[in-house]
Amino acid sequence: MRWCSSSAFHLLRCVRLRLCSRRGQNRLPLWIREIWAYMRLLAKSLYFNSLTDSDVVFDSVFEPVFLTVDYVTRWFGLVFVYLVVILTSSIVGIAYVVLLPLILNTYSPPWIAWHVCYGHWNLIMIAFHYYKAANTSPGYPPTEKHDGPVVSVCKKCIIPKPARTHHCGICNRCILKMDHHCPWLNNCVGHFNHRYFFSFCLFMTLGCVYCSISGRNLFLDAYNALETHYQTPAPPYTFKDKMIHKSIIYMWVLTSTVGVALGALTFWHAVLISRGETSIERHINSKETKRMAKWGKVYRNPFNYSRLNNWKIFLGVEKRSHWVTRVLLPSAHPPHGDGLTWAVFPVKKDLIPV
Numbered sequence: 153m154r155w156c157s158s159s160a161f162h163l164l165r166c167v168r169l170r171l172c173s174r175r176g177q178n179r180l181p182l183w184i185r186e187i188w189a190y191m192r193l194l195a196k197s198l199y200f201n202s203l204t205d206s207d208v209v210f211d212s213v214f215e216p217v218f219l220t221v222d223y224v225t226r227w228f229g230l231v232f233v234y235l236v237v238i239l240t241s242s243i244v245g246i247a248y249v250v251l252l253p254l255i256l257n258t259y260s261p262p263w264i265a266w267h268v269c270y271g272h273w274n275l276i277m278i279a280f281h282y283y284k285a286a287n288t289s290p291g292y293p294p295t296e297k298h299d300g301p302v303v304s305v306c307k308k309c310i311i312p313k314p315a316r317t318h319h320c321g322i323c324n325r326c327i328l329k330m331d332h333h334c335p336w337l338n339n340c341v342g343h344f345n346h347r348y349f350f351s352f353c354l355f356m357t358l359g360c361v362y363c364s365i366s367g368r369n370l371f372l373d374a375y376n377a378l379e380t381h382y383q384t385p386a387p388p389y390t391f392k393d394k395m396i397h398k399s400i401i402y403m404w405v406l407t408s409t410v411g412v413a414l415g416a417l418t419f420w421h422a423v424l425i426s427r428g429e430t431s432i433e434r435h436i437n438s439k440e441t442k443r444m445a446k447w448g449k450v451y452r453n454p455f456n457y458s459r460l461n462n463w464k465i466f467l468g469v470e471k472r473s474h475w476v477t478r479v480l481l482p483s484a485h486p487p488h489g490d491g492l493t494w495a496v497f498p499v500k501k502d503l504i505p506v
Contacts (some may be wrong), residue, residue: 225322233338243406278359281355293311313326343488350425353414354418356410368404370405
């Protein structure tokens with residue numbers, strides 16, 4: 153038994169020595185091994201700690217794509233603004249040149265007063281809120297040292313970030329209570345112009361729905377006049393008549409399409425406002441909810457002050473008359489707070505008693 157065990161040990165030692173000698177003969181050159189070690193280090197750097205997840209890897213891989221999109225959006229911002237102004241002006245021109253004479257000639261005085269009053273009120277609200285949303289600064293955190301609370305440091309700006317502050321790659325700076333960068337405004341939507349942005353979307357949707365509903369019969373008549381195949385000779389439409397019909401079709405199709413798309417966006421933002429969160433915070437809160445659910449805990453949004461309070465804070469309503477003067481009429485009042493500090497989990501009562 154002792155002889156067998158010593159022989160087996162000697163055999164294993166010989167095999168090990170031969171493998172080591174072969175491994176030394178087939179060893180790769182030093183420069184190849186250095187490149188291979190560097191590639192392995194790069195691969196491990198993608199998951200070097202427990203905080204790195206699939207989102208970080210995705211952002212790293214698609215960083216060139218994001219930079220290209222940010223660059224294009226930054227340079228085409230004015231093009232989108234001009235497009236909004238041109239399309240809106242074309243609808244207003246058709247309303248004045250084509251629809252208003254028809255209303256004055258066919259409708260009763262009460263209906264004429266309704267259309268004239270509502271149409272001009274809606275137009276004023278759209279123009280006012282779009283101008284304010286595009287030209288009002290969304291709010292930026294201070295670049296110098298301050299005593300306000302901060303939650304992190306921006307890895308791109310290298311400055312302290314207050315709560316609800318995020319970095320915009322297109323504007324290339326941090327934005328207070330950032331919701332998103334809107335190319336149609338050529339501006340970020342943040343703490344100081346969020347209300348203007350939402351009000352513009354709301355009143356633009358109402359205006360599109362108003363034009364679509366009130367111009368439906370005119371659209372059907374114009375479409376039938378241009379597309380009907382007559383067995384008898386067609387009515388002698390002049391060039392002016394054809395242009396009027398095409399203008400009505402263009403107005404109805406554009407307002408109906410924009411009304412549906414923008415209405416869905418407005419509804420989504422209304423849901424976010426009711427929950428006390430922005431578009432970015434919706435993504436963050438969703439991830440936090442799933443993460444804490446794994447630990448058997450429930451995540452609460454610290455900036456959700458109840459549905460009614462969220463709307464009061466967002467609209468700046470401090471008394472009952474403000475529902476008219478600050479919501480239904482143009483108002484340039486500043487938002488609640490400075491965007492640097494936020495109350496967390498207030499007591500269950502109205503933050504702004506009305």
